[in-house]
């Protein structure tokens with residue numbers, strides 16, 4: 574008996590079962606809406622649940638989601654992660670508001686579930702991730718550093734999660750290089766004028782109509798400065814990183830912070 578190329582194609586049911594079933598939390602929000610579109614457009618993913626405020630969270634488990642993407646709010650994200658871990662669902666989390674204590678809690682929840690993966694990333698934009706890496710590299714060469722993040726005025730948290738992570742990475746590189754505090758003679762200032770102090774790095778937050786998500790890292794030395802800047806003009810910029818994380822997390826058990834390792838960085 575001869576076989577044609579079509580004889581080797583999987584049956585429709587088998588093809589469907591190869592798709593990764595994805596649930597989206599915060600599905601009606603700015604990022605959630607974009608994620609829903611991106612998942613629907615991806616040939617290897619299947620959108621099985623959309624949940625927003627007031628919806629039944631159990632929908633994602635009932636629908637058989639293998640991966641959940643969370644773009645909600647800092648005050649609800651921990652409950653969502655707990656639910657997913659308890660229900661053996663991998664999580665891709667873009668929601669901000671994670672400090673060391675929260676990350677430790679998630680790692681603790683994962684201990685009895687060695688097969689479940691959670692990735693928490695303050696920024697899925699490839700350019701923003703590279704900016705963080707470049708800032709970390711440059712930090713040891715400059716006595717002065719400050720960060721300015723600029724966002725749309727509907728953002729509820731300040732400074733941005735990305736700026737806080739960038740400041741921590743820069744501060745850590747400065748400590749490793751033995752650099753002292755950035756010079757600053759200010760003794761008289763209005764509250765907030767010098768920004769938020771994140772591990773010794775001043776972080777300034779701008780909220781401006783028309784902006785999406787932007788960040789500058791300003792590094793200064795005698796007679797020169799280096800400015801690193803990244804701009805997300807559209808939330809589409811986050812989608813390649815989100816989709817990469819959805820695909821990777823099914824084979825990355827445990828807690829991953831940032832998607833740098835998924836990008837080979």
Ligand SMILES: NC(=O)C1=CN([C@@H]2O[C@H](COP(=O)(O)OP(=O)(O)OC[C@H]3O[C@@H](n4cnc5c(N)ncnc54)[C@H](O)[C@@H]3O)[C@@H](O)[C@H]2O)C=CC1
Nearest residue numbers: 599601602603604625626644645649667668669695696697
């Ligand atoms: N990691 C990254 O690359 C990015 C992270 N973000 C972060 O993502 C988060 C969301 O940002 P946006 O989409 O701009 O906010 P948004 O306010 O437009 O969307 C949040 C959505 O979550 C919904 N929500 C609230 N409580 C919920 C619950 N218990 N269950 C399900 N849904 C719930 C809200 O109704 C809303 O639709 C923020 O923390 C933001 O900083 C935003 C852009 C990129």
Ligand SMILES: O=C(O)C1=N[C@H](C(=O)O)C[C@H](O)C1
Nearest residue numbers: 669695696728733734735786
């Ligand atoms: O709220 C936003 O818009 C963004 N939030 C993230 C953050 O706080 O860093 C990522 C990006 O800056 C957009």
